Amino acid sequence: xxxxxxxQGMTCGHCEKSVTTAIRLLDPQAQVQIDxxxxxxxxxxxxxxxxxxxxxxxxxxxVAA
Ligand SMILES: [Cu+2]
Numbered sequence: 001x002x003x004x005x006x007x008q009g010m011t012c013g014h015c016e017k018s019v020t021t022a023i024r025l026l027d028p029q030a031q032v033q034i035d036x037x038x039x040x041x042x043x044x045x046x047x048x049x050x051x052x053x054x055x056x057x058x059x060x061x062x063v064a065a
Contacts, residue, residue, distance in 0.1 A: 002044045006064035007056055010036040015061070022055040 010016055020032045023043055031044035043052055053063040 001046070002042065003049050003052060005041040005043065005053060005056065006039050007041045008039055008062040008064065010034070010039065010061060012036075018059045019056055019061060022059045023052060026051060026055045 007019065010019065016034045016036055019034060019041060023030050023032050023045065027045045027047045029045070030047070033042040034040065041056070045052060056063050
């Protein structure tokens, strides 16, 4: 299932990697696409929206509701 998140605080490629890694720890099969200029994170995953958002928050980024 594809989910789109608005994620604040990604300033460079390293941030994108951190977010991607956090999601993949939760779901190794997850497909992650990030457009940081738009704060846009698209995730194809079997995990719940809440679990994915929590993983991103734990990396230190804000996820809009
Ligand atoms: Cu960064």
